[in-house]
Every structure is written in structure tokens, then in C-alpha cells.
Amino acid sequence: MTTSQNRITHLLLVVALAIFPLTSAGDEVHPLVAAAQSQRVEVMEQAAQSVIAMFGPQGEGGGSGVVITPDGYALSNFHVTSACGDLMKCGMADGRLYDAVIVGIDPTGDVALVKLLGRDDFPAAPLGDSDDVEVGEWAFAMGNPFLLATDFRPTSTYGIISGVHRYQYPAGTILEYTDCLQTDASINPGNSGGPLFNLQGEVIGINGRGSFEKRGRVNVGVGYAISINQIKNFLGYLRSGRVVDHASLGATVASDAQGRVIVSDILEGSDAYRRGLRFGDELVRFGGRSVRTVNAFKNVLGIFPQGWRVPLVFRREGEIWEVWVRLEPLHAPGELESILAGRPIGAPDERPDGEQPQPPGRGGNRQPDDLPAEDDSADAQVEEEPDAADSPAQFVTKRRGYANYYFNQLERDRVWDLLATQVDAETAATVWRLAGDIVGGGEFDLLLDEQVSQITLPGDVVEISVSDDLSHSLDPQGSGGLLAALSMWRRLLARGPDGYGQIYYLGTAPLIELGHTCDVLVGISAGVECWFYVDPQSGQLACVEMYPTDGVDPCLVYLSEYHRVDGQHLPHRIDVRHGDGPPYAVLEVQQFGFTVSPEESP
Amino acid sequence: MSPSPQTGRGQTPERRSTAGAFARIATTCLALHIGSSPLSSRAEDRFNAVFEEVRPKVVKIYGAGGFRGLEHYQSGLLISPDGLILTVWSYVLDTDYITVVLDDGRRYEAERLGADPQLEIAVLKIDSDRLPHFDLNEAAEAESGARVLAFSNLFGIATGNEPVSVLHGTIAARTPLAARRGAFQTSYNGPVYVVDAMANNPGAAGGALTDRQGRLLGLLGKELRNALNNTWLNYALPISEIKPSIDRIVSGELIAETDPATSGAVDYPVTLELLGIVLVPDVLQRTPPFIDELRPGTPAEQLGLLPDDLIVLVDGQLVQSCQTLRESLSRIDRAGGVAITILRGQDLLEFTFENLPDLLPAHMP
Numbered sequence: 001m002t003t004s005q006n007r008i009t010h011l012l013l014v015v016a017l018a019i020f021p022l023t024s025a026g027d028e029v030h031p032l033v034a035a036a037q038s039q040r041v042e043v044m045e046q047a048a049q050s051v052i053a054m055f056g057p058q059g060e061g062g063g064s065g066v067v068i069t070p071d072g073y074a075l076s077n078f079h080v081t082s083a084c085g086d087l088m089k090c091g092m093a094d095g096r097l098y099d100a101v102i103v104g105i106d107p108t109g110d111v112a113l114v115k116l117l118g119r120d121d122f123p124a125a126p127l128g129d130s131d132d133v134e135v136g137e138w139a140f141a142m143g144n145p146f147l148l149a150t151d152f153r154p155t156s157t158y159g160i161i162s163g164v165h166r167y168q169y170p171a172g173t174i175l176e177y178t179d180c181l182q183t184d185a186s187i188n189p190g191n192s193g194g195p196l197f198n199l200q201g202e203v204i205g206i207n208g209r210g211s212f213e214k215r216g217r218v219n220v221g222v223g224y225a226i227s228i229n230q231i232k233n234f235l236g237y238l239r240s241g242r243v244v245d246h247a248s249l250g251a252t253v254a255s256d257a258q259g260r261v262i263v264s265d266i267l268e269g270s271d272a273y274r275r276g277l278r279f280g281d282e283l284v285r286f287g288g289r290s291v292r293t294v295n296a297f298k299n300v301l302g303i304f305p306q307g308w309r310v311p312l313v314f315r316r317e318g319e320i321w322e323v324w325v326r327l328e329p330l331h332a333p334g335e336l337e338s339i340l341a342g343r344p345i346g347a348p349d350e351r352p353d354g355e356q357p358q359p360p361g362r363g364g365n366r367q368p369d370d371l372p373a374e375d376d377s378a379d380a381q382v383e384e385e386p387d388a389a390d391s392p393a394q395f396v397t398k399r400r401g402y403a404n405y406y407f408n409q410l411e412r413d414r415v416w417d418l419l420a421t422q423v424d425a426e427t428a429a430t431v432w433r434l435a436g437d438i439v440g441g442g443e444f445d446l447l448l449d450e451q452v453s454q455i456t457l458p459g460d461v462v463e464i465s466v467s468d469d470l471s472h473s474l475d476p477q478g479s480g481g482l483l484a485a486l487s488m489w490r491r492l493l494a495r496g497p498d499g500y501g502q503i504y505y506l507g508t509a510p511l512i513e514l515g516h517t518c519d520v521l522v523g524i525s526a527g528v529e530c531w532f533y534v535d536p537q538s539g540q541l542a543c544v545e546m547y548p549t550d551g552v553d554p555c556l557v558y559l560s561e562y563h564r565v566d567g568q569h570l571p572h573r574i575d576v577r578h579g580d581g582p583p584y585a586v587l588e589v590q591q592f593g594f595t596v597s598p599e600e601s602p
Numbered sequence: 603m604s605p606s607p608q609t610g611r612g613q614t615p616e617r618r619s620t621a622g623a624f625a626r627i628a629t630t631c632l633a634l635h636i637g638s639s640p641l642s643s644r645a646e647d648r649f650n651a652v653f654e655e656v657r658p659k660v661v662k663i664y665g666a667g668g669f670r671g672l673e674h675y676q677s678g679l680l681i682s683p684d685g686l687i688l689t690v691w692s693y694v695l696d697t698d699y700i701t702v703v704l705d706d707g708r709r710y711e712a713e714r715l716g717a718d719p720q721l722e723i724a725v726l727k728i729d730s731d732r733l734p735h736f737d738l739n740e741a742a743e744a745e746s747g748a749r750v751l752a753f754s755n756l757f758g759i760a761t762g763n764e765p766v767s768v769l770h771g772t773i774a775a776r777t778p779l780a781a782r783r784g785a786f787q788t789s790y791n792g793p794v795y796v797v798d799a800m801a802n803n804p805g806a807a808g809g810a811l812t813d814r815q816g817r818l819l820g821l822l823g824k825e826l827r828n829a830l831n832n833t834w835l836n837y838a839l840p841i842s843e844i845k846p847s848i849d850r851i852v853s854g855e856l857i858a859e860t861d862p863a864t865s866g867a868v869d870y871p872v873t874l875e876l877l878g879i880v881l882v883p884d885v886l887q888r889t890p891p892f893i894d895e896l897r898p899g900t901p902a903e904q905l906g907l908l909p910d911d912l913i914v915l916v917d918g919q920l921v922q923s924c925q926t927l928r929e930s931l932s933r934i935d936r937a938g939g940v941a942i943t944i945l946r947g948q949d950l951l952e953f954t955f956e957n958l959p960d961l962l963p964a965h966m967p
Binding site: 134135136137159160162163165166182184211219220221222255259292293295 | 649650651652653657707709756757759760761762763764765766767768769770799800801803
């Protein structure tokens with residue numbers, strides 16, 4: 001329905017209501033009111049089907065959640081799942097109790113993804129657009145406040161949106177609510193992890209927090225929901241089964257007397273610094289939003305996962321600069337895991353002004369002090385023996401840095417299967433030769449082999465040994481490591497994920513040049529880290545980002561114009577970028593050759 | 603107070619017939635609409651337009667506090683285009699540095715124009731113009747059952763240019779607070795709107811209660827806990843109840859402190875010693891003028907003042923600290939006597955001192 005149609009309908013409704021009093025002389029309800037109410041009842045009945053009441057394996061703890069895919073992926077709060085453990089029980093409105101396993105956690109954002117088991121046709125709630133939500137709009141929360149629902153049918157509370165783009169400081173060391181929705185629909189202990197719906201029955205947020213202060217731990221008209229758009233950004237990361245981190249710009253900001261947001265400190269090793277941001281610069285826009293307060297800056301920063309590239313506009317001496325900045329991790333390697341292992345999250349460390357996460361449990365008395373040690377045991381690298389085939393435990397694999405490594409393998413294999421349809425393994429394992437023109441003049445000839453990679457450019461032949469550590473192989477000069485990047489491309493296709501080295505599924509990240517998000521595999525091999533962007537629509541490898549070491553710009557290799565050659569799908573255009581400025585080179589591939597290397601044959 | 607305009611009535615016959623035709627079309631369209639798509643909130647009543655209209659009229663106020671559970675912030679309402687702000691009288695205003703932040707993020711240092719300690723309201727002034735504001739002459743009235751919205755910066759959630767919060771609810775009763783005398787720590791005993799929304803959270807005091815068209819109904823009051831059952835009251839002071847006092851404050855009848863520049867000390871002023879009042883030690887920047895003890899045989903003792911009484915008015919003018927009390931007295935000639943109003947518990951009591959001795963006995967030659 002278009003906006004103008006809406007307006008007309010709305011106008012006519014107003015006119016109609018002016019003519020027909022809402023209540024006529026008798027007890028009859030006006031048909032329009034009755035119709036609107038029965039519709040609301042219908043929407044709520046439908047919405048209730050996807051809401052879950054979550055408990056620990058022995059029925060302990062308690063919170064809420066919502067199923068968002070028919071195969072059972074469901075959202076909740078991290079502070080709910082952390083009290084349940086890796087295996088949980090989820091009751092639904094049909095009265096049945098389902099087993100569920102943890103998938104991925106975002107401790108900073110207080111979000112967890114779990115997967116319910118046993119069905120492929122779970123009623124899934126559609127996700128709305130929380131950026132469209134306006135103050136004053138009706139909304140309703142569903143969940144299991146005070147753990148009332150013994151039959152698992154959720155409680156509904158109805159209210160309006162009291163505020164949007166709210167920023168709430170971290171409770172304790174983590175659990176920061178950025179860009180969240182504020183509602184006066186009652187959010188009480190036990191509601192945590194449950195959905196906030198708009199009147200279309202779309203999920204616009206995940207409830208998890210309230211302002212209480214001195215009136216005890218029951219709702220006082222101020223509840224907060226993590227915006228669903230933030231969660232959408234993180235969803236791919238959460239599906240990776242990892243302990244997902246939030247982002248830092250690599251710079252801190254402060255507002256000055258003129259109400260501007262100014263860079264107050266910046267790390268020289270950060271991408272923001274390399275893109276030109278300096279101490280004293282004024283931030284103008286970040287992530288496409290104008291930034292006039294520190295809160296507004298934090299709101300933008302909080303909705304993006306670490307590793308994403310986000311547009312930043314800043315001003316220096318009246319001049320405007322527009323750059324894309326890759327976000328740094330918020331926590332140092334291992335820091336998040338230490339925090340999780342070391343202390344109960346959000347339990348006793350309550351802020352004096354009263355914004356606290358909702359603890360799960362009856363009346364909020366229960367503190368999640370039985371936070372399970374995530375995966376901090378010394379043998380965390382050892383994968384556990386899967387349990388009996390019918391146990392949910394078979395879907396849980398512990399590994400350091402992961403909430404559940406099982407799902408990383410699942411996603412990694414899914415993406416690899418896409419890639420494997422492009423080039424068959426036999427062809428990939430040969431010696432590759434690519435030749436063609438360089439846009440702007442000249443020709444190139446490229447040889448990629450298991451041991452050696454060589455590129456012939458006008459007036460230059462460069463060769464590297466691929467079996468060595470490549471972290472200092474930045475050849476050809478100025479490319480940032482083109483030969484190393486291409487070698488790792490071949491290595492991935494030739495060896496597959498098991499033979500490549502260490503490889504894991506990162507999640508989804510936008511590839512700006514492609515205009516949509518890609519699945520990202522991160523591979524570590526030959527001393528360098530490569531991010532492989534796989535276009536989920538085509539299954540094609542769209543980009544290889546090769547990071548030789550920390551603190552330097554990657555070599556970016558964009559692969560496009562895929563065509564079929566002898567049964568293989570191959571890119572006929574290779575854009576090479578490094579740092580700012582014009583591309584290092586654009587290669588148009590005219591010839592592909594795949595030959596079995598004589599010295600490699602046994 | 604003018605009654606609230608009624609909607610949907612008094613239409614001319616011509617308009618009725620046109621509207622009737624529209625209504626028939628509307629019913630048809632709506633039926634089609636409902637039948638073909640899920641419920642659209644766009645077709646429901648929603649308050650975004652009301653919110654957009656009201657939010658620039660509600661301001662964030664920052665002042666004293668910030669320790670021991672005392673918030674240093676509250677809310678306020680713009681009531682004139684040139685920056686008059688209605689708010690509640692509270693410790694937050696007990697400072698020389700009151701900051702007001704408008705909806706668009708502009709910050710101002712506010713001046714205290716005056717206060718009514720009985721109604722616990724105050725008026726501030728910022729130096730600005732052409733501001734969106736509530737016209738108190740157009741404030742509305744509402745009865746029990748009316749649907750309302752509460753706008754305030756409760757919990758100090760909004761900062762800078764962030765908009766204040768809005769809650770929805772219904773008027774549960776319009777009833778005198780005096781009916782609960784003894785239960786609430788307040789000197790206000792007029793009627794209030796009791797609402798079912800959690801309107802009176804920390805920082806909400808001074809916010810707006812409006813009807814669902816955005817017309818001002820009342821001023822959200824200070825947090826009140828019922829001492830009998832430990833519940834918190836959600837309420838607003840009807841504008842009609844406080845309007846006369848606001849007018850007096852704005853006209854200068856009830857002023858916060860006398861400006862020393864306009865009124866000088868007199869030769870034979872009233873002094874605390876003369877009255878026989880000993881205040882608590884003046885240790886803060888603005889120590890509230892509580893009576894510590896009374897000298898035996900002095901007028902104050904004879905009139906019945908007691909230790910722990912808080913002096914709030916001197917000759918009808920507000921005093922907020924020991925220092926301003928002394929300054930006020932210094933401008934009053936003892937020959938004319940003085941009226942002192944004190945707050946004792948929840949009662950405001952006025953004592954009139956007449957026939958004061960010209961000189962203190964101890965100072966007599």
C-alpha cells in the first residue's frame with residue numbers, strides 16, 4: 001500500500017469516525033473499532049506462535065526468545081543463554097518443549113543465536129525494519145515475564161515506542177545497548193530475549209533491559225529493545241558459531257564547546273588513521289548518519305560488527321573528507337573470552353543510575369551467577385567426542401573463541417560447496433596460467449603453482465616462493481602483495497578448506513563494490529590472513545583481501561566478469577587495489593591454461 | 603480555564619452530508635484494505651505527529667544533585683516564545699548554574715524567575731526567542747478515562763539533541779492529593795490527575811501531561827512515594843490549578859530572590875538575632891534555611907516557631923538559602939514588621955512579626 005493510499009484511507013477513517021460515534025447508544029462497538037481489534041488479535045495470535053520460553057536443560061533459569069527461520073534459528077539475549085548453558089529447552093505456544101543448542105553469541109550487544117531442533121517448519125517471525133520505527137508507534141512485547149506461562153503461551157504487553165536511537169551505557173564491562181528502541185510496553189524479568197513486534201507482527205527488536213532505579217526490579221515504563229537492524233548486521237557473524245566482537249573505530253571522540261564531535265585520540269595502527277583521520281578532526285557523518293553527539297557516534301559504532309567497512313565523513317580546516325574505514329575489533333584477542341570466563345555478566349556490577357540488564361528468573365531474584373565457563377578450559381582446542389546420535393549434544397562442539405564450533409564447520413562447508421561448483425578440484429590443483437591485457441596499456445602473464453607464483457608485467461618479471469612465509473612478500477611493488485593474494489586464491493580452490501591451513505567462516509560482510517553482503521571465509525596460511533568474499537547469489541568468489549601483517553593495508557583483489565571456460569567458472573576481470581588512490585592494476589584475462597606440472601606428478 | 607474544544611460536533615448539515623458520502627466510501631475502502639493486507643499501523647491512530655509537535659516544547663534541565671540517589675536533572679516546559687520555562691521547584695534548582703538543553707541540542711544557562719513553594723513549581727528564564735511553546739491559556743482539561751501522553755526526560759535518557767521520552771496511559775482519577783494526607787511528602791494539596799502510565803520516574807518532574815491531540819493538561823510532579831504502602835504515585839498538577847501562581851511568578855509577585863541591585867539594605871533591618879532564630883550552620887553554597895534553635899524569650903519562640911522548620915518565604919518572597927534569607931531580611935525595615943512562612947512537615951505556616959524592638963537587648967547601651 002502506498003503512502004498516499006494510506007493517507008487517504010487514514011483520512012477517510014477519520015471522517016468516518018467523526019460521523020459514527022465510537023460507541024453508539026447501546027453496547028455495540030463500532031464496526032471499524034471491532035475490525036481493528038480483531039485484526040490486532042489476529043496479528044498477536046500469529047506472532048505468539050514464534051515466541052519461545054527458554055530454560056536451562058534442567059528447567060533452570062528462564063527467559064524468552066523468538067524463532068526467525070523455519071529451520072529453527074532463534075534470537076535471544078546473551079544474558080539469558082549464558083545462564084542456560086550450551087543446551088537449552090524452549091517451550092513454544094503449541095505447548096511443546098523443544099531442545100535447542102547455542103549457535104553464536106554477541107556478549108557486547110547482549111544477543112545470542114540458538115537453534116531449535118526437531119523441525120524444519122517452525123513458525124518463524126518476519127523481521128521488520130527498526131530504522132522505520134517512529135516514536136509514538138504502537139508496539140507489543142511477547143515473552144515469559146516472571147515465568148508465568150506454564151503452558152508456554154507467551155504473555156503480551158502493549159505499548160508505544162517512547163524513544164528511538166537510544167544509547168544505554170554498558171552494564172558492567174559489556175552488555176552495551178546502542179541504537180536501541182525504548183518502549184513503555186511492560187518489559188519485566190523473564191521478558192529478556194523476547195521480541196518487540198510492530199503492529200504488522202514483524203520483529204523490530206529484542207527486549208532485554210529496563211530502567212528501574214529505586215522501585216525494585218519491575219517495569220516502571222521504560223524498557224529497551226536491541227534494534228533488529230543491528231541484529232541483522234550481526235546475524236551472519238552469529239551463525240558462524242563464534243564469540244562475536246563489536247567494533248572500534250580505532251579512535252575516541254569527544255564533543256567540544258561548539259557541539260561538534262572531535263577526534264580526541266587515535267591509534268596510529270588503525271585503519272581510520274591510514275585513511276587519513278587525525279586528532280582534532282570533526283566527524284560529520286558515520287555509517288550514513290549525521291553525528292552531532294558522542295551518543296550518536298556510539299550508536300552507529302554499535303550496530304556494525306568488527307571487520308566491516310563503514311563510510312566516514314570528516315572535516316578538517318573546512319575541507320570535507322569521505323573515506324571508508326574498516327572497523328577494528330573492540331576487544332583484544334582473547335579479551336572477550338577472559339571477561340566471559342572471569343565473572344558473571346551483568347549480575348552484581350549494577351550501575352548506580354539503575355540501568356541493568358534483566359536477569360532471568362522468577363521476580364528477578366535469581367542472579368546468573370552460574371554463568372558457564374564458555375570454553376576456557378586448557379583442552380579447548382580439542383574437539384569433544386560427539387555424544388549419542390539422538391542427543392542434542394551432537395550439535396555442540398567446543399573450541400576456544402567459539403560459542404559452538406559445530407556451526408562454524410556447517411557454514412564453512414556450505415560456502416565451500418558453493419565455491420567448489422565453480423572450479424573442479426582436479427583443475428584447481430594444476431598449474432594455472434592467466435594471460436591478457438592490462439587496462440591502460442601492456443600485457444600480463446601470470447603463473448600460479450603450488451610452489452612458485454610468477455607474474456610478467458611490462459618490463460618486469462616478479463616471482464615469489466609460495467611455500468615460504470609470505471608476510472613480507474608484497475610483490476609486485478605497490479600492489480600490497482598481489483602475487484601472495486592470487487597464490488592463496490589458488491591454494492583455497494586447490495586444497496579445499498581442510499588442506500588450506502586454518503580456515504573459518506567469519507559471517508557476512510558487505511562488499512561495497514558488489515552492492516550487497518557476501519559470505520566471508522577467513523583463511524590463515526603461509527603467514528598471511530586472507531578474507532575470501534563469496535557472493536551468495538552466484539557462488540562466485542568476488543574478492544580476496546590479503547593481510548600480510550597487522551597494521552598495514554591489505555591487497556584487495558576483486559574478481560568479476562565470470563564466464564564458463566572448459567566447464568570452469570572463471571573471472572575475466574581482476575581489479576587490484578592497495579590503499580587509497582587509483583587501482584594498482586586492472587587485468588583483463590583473455591587466456592586461461594591449466595596444466596599438470598611435470599615436477600608435481602609423482 | 604476554558605473547557606476543551608469538542609471534536610466531531612457542531613458540523614453544518616452540508617458538511618455532514620459530504621462526510622456521510624465519504625464515510626460510505628471509507629467503510630468500503632477499509633473493508634477492502636483489511637481484507638487484503640495485514641493490519642497497517644499507518645491506518646491506526648498513532649502519535650508520531652503529536653510527538654513531533656510536543657517534543658520541541660519539552661526541555662531537559664540540569665542542576666544540583668548527582669549524589670546519594672539524587673538525580674541532577676529534571677524536565678521543563680517552554681511556556682513562552684521568549685524562553686519562560688515551567689518546571690517543578692526542587693533541589694535541582696538549588697544552584698546558581700542551571701542548564702537548560704532544548705530539543706535541538708541548544709544549551710542555555712537559565713535564570714530562576716521565581717517559585718511557589720506551596721505548589722512546588724518554579725519558572726525559569728532563558729535568553730532566547732521564537733521558541734515553540736505551550737500556550738497556558740490553551741491548556742485543556744480532562745476527566746477520568748481520558749487517554750493521555752506523558753512527555754519527559756525520565757531517567758535522563760535523552761541528552762543533547764536527543765528527544766525526550768513519551769509514555770501512554772489513561773487518567774485514572776482527578777482527585778485531591780489532600781485525600782492522602784500523611785501518605786505523601788508534599789505541600790501540594792490541590793487536585794491532581796492520577797495516571798496509569800509510569801509517568802513520574804526520576805527526572806520526569808516538570809514534564810508534560812497532554813491529551814492525545816498534544817494539548818497540555820498538566821505538569822508532571824515530583825516523585826511521590828506513598829509512605830503507607832510503599833507505592834509510587836503517577837500524577838500531574840492540572841494547569842488550571844497552577845496557572846494563577848505561574849502568572850504571579852511571571853509578573854514578579856513571587857520572586858526567587860530580591861535583586862540586590864534594585865533594593866538596598868536599610869538602616870534598621872530585621873535580623874535573625876532580633877527574631878531569635880538560629881539557623882543551621884551555613885556550610886553549603888546554598889544551605890537551606892532550616893531553623894536550628896530558638897533563643898528563649900524572643901519573638902520567634904513566643905510566636906511558636908520550632909527547630910527544623912524550613913523558612914521558605916519572607917514577606918511573600920522566596921528564599922532558598924541561609925545567605926539569601928539574611929540578604930532579604932537586611933532589606934526589610936524592622937519598624938514595619940515581617941511575615942515569615944515556614945514549611946513544617948507538609949504544612950506551610952505563616953508567622954507575622956510585629957512591634958519588633960528597635961534594638962536588641964544585649965546591644966542596648
